[in-house]
Amino acid sequence: MKMLVVLGSPRKNGNSETLARKVAEAVEKSGGAVEYIRLNDLNMRPCQGCGGCEKSGNCVLNDDLTPIFQQVDDADRLVLVSPVYFYGLSAQCKIFGDRFQSRWARRYLLKERFGEGKGRKGYLISTAATVGPKIFDCSILTARYIYDAMDVEYAGELLVKGVDKRKAVLEAPDEMARAEQFGRDIVEGRL
Numbered sequence: 001m002k003m004l005v006v007l008g009s010p011r012k013n014g015n016s017e018t019l020a021r022k023v024a025e026a027v028e029k030s031g032g033a034v035e036y037i038r039l040n041d042l043n044m045r046p047c048q049g050c051g052g053c054e055k056s057g058n059c060v061l062n063d064d065l066t067p068i069f070q071q072v073d074d075a076d077r078l079v080l081v082s083p084v085y086f087y088g089l090s091a092q093c094k095i096f097g098d099r100f101q102s103r104w105a106r107r108y109l110l111k112e113r114f115g116e117g118k119g120r121k122g123y124l125i126s127t128a129a130t131v132g133p134k135i136f137d138c139s140i141l142t143a144r145y146i147y148d149a150m151d152v153e154y155a156g157e158l159l160v161k162g163v164d165k166r167k168a169v170l171e172a173p174d175e176m177a178r179a180e181q182f183g184r185d186i187v188e189g190r191l
């Protein structure tokens with residue numbers, strides 16, 4: 001199993017990253033490979049809505065995201081990791097996701113399927129300070145449609161509410177156990 005973890009928080013070792021590393025441990029323990037991308041370290045421009053990708057299926061921008069399209073295509077498990085920022089994904093995740101408009105163009109305009117039959121699956125890990133019933137709704141919808149553009153099946157989410165300060169999630173052993181189980185479920189094919 002080759003897992004690509006896309007860290008979307010600007011906060012190093014924060015709540016979402018801590019959960020993601022716990023999930024990825026299960027993959028490493030089973031002999032799989034895990035790669036991490038920290039979006040906040042990348043020089044990436046937002047989608048310009050220029051339509052350039054509609055003919056070629058490639059983004060016209062050339063920056064740190066350029067090689068990452070292939071890295072995403074090569075992974076068989078993808079994990080998008082984001083804190084909730086104003087009821088949605090972090091800006092870093094949104095920039096990353098919007099640039100996959102070029103993959104959307106390949107899939108829906110150029111009618112190319114690049115993930116079909118490969119069993120590639122994508123997940124969302126997210127954390128939020130508050131506990132409202134709709135706190136993750138926006139992020140889930142956005143993640144689902146980013147994965148759809150990537151031709152990756154959306155296969156589930158690990159969501160933790162009520163965590164705010166940097167390592168708060170470490171003080172919630174039940175949530176860390178849930179993360180460990182989420183990793184095992186991925187490795188053992190239940191997710």
Ligand SMILES: Cc1cc2nc3c(=O)[nH]c(=O)nc-3n(C[C@H](O)[C@H](O)[C@H](O)COP(=O)(O)O)c2cc1C
Binds near residue numbers: 009015128
């Ligand atoms: C700019 C910003 C916006 C935020 N917006 C929300 C929000 O709308 N709802 C919420 O419950 N928490 C919000 N939070 C809190 C974070 O989601 C929370 O602290 C989360 O656990 C941080 O994850 P991290 O440690 O991985 O960065 C916000 C934090 C920041 C910095």
